[in-house]
Amino acid sequence: MRIPDEQRGPHRGEAHAGSVASRLNWLRAAVLGANDGIISTAGLVVGVAAATTDAGAIATAGIAGLTAGAVSMALGEYVSVSSQRDTERALIAKERDELSSLPDEELTELVGLLEARGLSSGTALLVADELTRSDALGAHLTFELGIDQEHLANPWAAAGSSAAAFAVGAVLPLVAILLPPAAVRIPVAFVAVIVALALTGLLSAHLGGAAKGVAVVRLLVGGALAMAVTFAIGHLLGVAVG
Template sequence: MSLHDIPSPAPPATPSIDPPADGSAVPAAPARPPAAEPTSSAAEGGRVRRSERVNRLRAGVLGANDGIVSVAGLAVGVAGATTDTRWLFIAGLASLVAGALSMAMGEYVSVSTQRDTDRSLIARTRADLAVQPEVEHARLVEALADTGIPGEVVGPVADSLERHDALSAHTRFRHGVEDDAVVSPWGAAVTSLVSFTLGGLVPLLAILASPAVLRLPVTMAAVVAALALLGVVSARLGQSAARRSTLRTIIGGVLALLVTYGIGAALGVTVV
């Protein structure tokens, strides 16, 4: 027997559906559910969370650093003029409360201004797309070409982006603004308030708990340790090298303490 004599396997038979006995119509086979279309909601959500995280990290690091240096500077400056613990407590507490509120308000105003600017830019871009789409398309092509996309494909890339989401393409690639990633000013304000308070408590407690002759070295040691810890934590969260930035922060904080203490001591004011 040769290979040609071997019969090929028959295709699987399709099951037949006999019509019902009463002559009614045969029910149609259930249709397959349509495949889910890929969406960019997950990516957009990731960008929003990343923007919020970066914004709060920036506000937290800035608030904690400002709290440590500002409260320590004022407390050490007062300690250079008087050894009265009561006045040190009053000055330090006033600096802590005023600085935390000022920091929170400053962050709220700053981020609110940036948010309003971004939203105004988005609204203006939306209006321009409705009035002069050809001009805006040419500007998008130019912006994409500036990023290094080859000239022979930049046009189709721009067309594809505009078909997907024209407003997002123009705001993101031309202006660096994303509608869904506009950060909240309240998050930055609360983060600054809390971080400034926690940072300011370190030198305040150190200067109040130490004896008069050791206030300056104890406070400086506490400030250096707090700034070093802050530098390491912020570098870990931001996934960056910590040594150089931490060293700069420590040197700046120590210089601020020495200057304010020297001013307080030079004035020779006795607070009673």
């Protein structure tokens, strides 16, 4: 009896959909990392620019903030994804052991998982039997745990992409505050940051399927508030020192 493709478990179309979803998740993470870089660096350089007109001091603070932020993002992402990968590997090893020591129980479990997806008992048994003979571990990882052992999380890739995204975002406010004349540095940087946040907010909302207006307003309010607070602090410190 030939089992219809839709009853065979993951197939080429589902694998492609999973790949697309994975790429969208990475892109969404990159956009969020860039947002962090924009907001944190903008707040830093605006605060320093409010305290002094010395371009060297502003550049030093901005570059230091960019470097520290990128390293922090990379380290945090590396630790987080490494923990995720370790967990996935432990689950794979556990499932492999169970398949070796309890094959009948695992087959029954797979039948139950397939039935839960809408297959009849007879069809579920046929599908489970074929999947077990073909790739028992892969079937259980997919239907029971939602893990693809061929595409486990990569902590180095996650760390690198997070650091790069943060750095790209941080460059914009740094350039925007250093290139204009001292008299208009802060207004130019403020406008540039607001525009950048609006664009990244639209993109992140589109990728996440969220309401664009809410996402953009949230980012704009947060970014404007961060720059306003650091500007006030920098201005007060500059006046006090002066």
